[in-house]
Amino acid sequence: MNIYISNLDYGVDDAGLKSLFAAYGEVSSAKVITDRDSGRSRGFGFVEMPNEAEAKKAIDELNESQHEGKTITVNVARPKVERTGYSSNRGGYSSSRRY
Numbered sequence: 001m002n003i004y005i006s007n008l009d010y011g012v013d014d015a016g017l018k019s020l021f022a023a024y025g026e027v028s029s030a031k032v033i034t035d036r037d038s039g040r041s042r043g044f045g046f047v048e049m050p051n052e053a054e055a056k057k058a059i060d061e062l063n064e065s066q067h068e069g070k071t072i073t074v075n076v077a078r079p080k081v082e083r084t085g086y087s088s089n090r091g092g093y094s095s096s097r098r099y
Helices: 012-022 051-061
Strands: 001-004 028-034 041-048 073-076
Touching: 001 051, 012 028, 012 041, 012 051, 051 073
Parallel strands: none
Antiparallel strands: 001 041, 001 073, 028 041
């Protein structure tokens, strides 16, 4: 089960995130998302736990809990939505616009 964690302290790294969830069971992977340019944490991450019961227990117990001085939010991760480009009806400039 994939789990989404938000409002992480910027000092939390992959190992720290994995350690937090390992108390509830096996963790397949843990990843804190970082800024592409600066390499700094963006304050959220993802954890994958193969055992659904352990994952649900971790979500129930860690959601709205304190970690590193911040109240974290823990939920089941939603599937990634593929971006297919820009829609022409979003405003902005378009080559078909007449002035």
